[in-house]
């Protein structure tokens with residue numbers, strides 16, 4: 001059976017994914033297709049695996065470390081009040097993290113005082129075409145995030 005995450009990774013390898021930010025040792029960084037939460041980023045695991053505990057230990061620790069670094073870079077650029085790190089996988093089981101920069105009240109009427117998991121938003125709101133970045137915006141945002149990830153990586157080495 002096909003895997004949508006593997007499909008995306010194959011597009012990256014062919015240079016055909018405009019959402020691609022950069023490649024790290026254990027995964028690929030991509031911007032989310034829709035930016036209802038500005039800076040929404042994903043970190044796709046290089047291995048097609050379904051659970052963290054099924055990854056080999058040192059690879060798993062490196063993956064988590066790199067995920068944290070990507071989240072930090074998103075944080076530095078978008079200055080959220082809170083980062084959300086989510087590994088779900090009920091749609092596509094291949095391991096990947098959703099990294100959402102959040103602001104208090106950003107769910108508006110769909111939240112509990114505006115707050116709650118992003119998935120409380122109706123799909124029509126979450127995936128509304130108005131939140132799809134233009135190619136120009138994508139170029140800028142992916143470059144900016146890549147620069148910050150590389151800067152942080154250099155700083156930590």
Ligand SMILES: [Zn+2]
Nearest residue numbers: 003006048094
């Ligand atoms: Zn896969």
